[in-house]
Amino acid sequence: MAPWLSDGTVELSALAGDGDVAALVAGEDDDIAHWLSGAPSTLGTAARHIDRCALDWRGDWFRPGAALTWGIRDTASGALAGTAEVQLSAADVEAGTANLAYGVFPPWRGRRYGARAVGLMCGWLTATTATQLAVVRVEPGNAPSTRVAEQAGFVRSGRSRGVAGAPMLRYVRALR
């Protein structure tokens, strides 16, 4: 199960239950569907996604394709505000490097919750794994995501390739 992490304002915790399934579907906009879900979600696909997340946490974290996923929760209300994930063996990312991704549901944007989630994931990576470097790959033109990376202490480091070989900006942060 995903470990519980908190900075006092947001919490990262396991996705679970019908409430999270409904919140994932309700919170998804076109950008999240494109960047994180891969396609618009239904209650069925969201439920299967949550099951898969639990399996990935229970399995080999370094298995290629495994995504270690948390729900981002607003501490004050407990509401699910988005999701955050780490891949320890991502395609097109060098060994020893963790690939991070995140999405914040539209009603919760504008509070820097994305940067807070990234900060918590980086702290967890440093404390729990030997991973040297965290990377965020951002499509040129995705200004909010670029800002999240910068706010979380990442610096621009060349280019990369994303889904279907699309050119991506690469941001990195040393973990130790």
Ligand SMILES: CC(C)(COP(=O)(O)OP(=O)(O)OC[C@H]1O[C@@H](n2cnc3c(N)ncnc32)[C@H](O)[C@@H]1OP(=O)(O)O)[C@@H](O)C(=O)NCCC(=O)NCCS
């Ligand atoms: C990226 C995302 C998580 C950011 O949400 P958030 O953490 O709430 O971040 P904020 O809304 O606080 O915005 C972050 C910064 O981007 C800025 N920003 C937002 N929209 C912008 C725009 N269209 N152009 C320029 N800057 C913009 C904000 O002003 C803010 O900067 P500031 O804090 O210095 O004012 C959210 O937009 C999202 O879920 N996008 C879709 C999924 C996605 O793209 N994920 C990233 C994949 S790598």
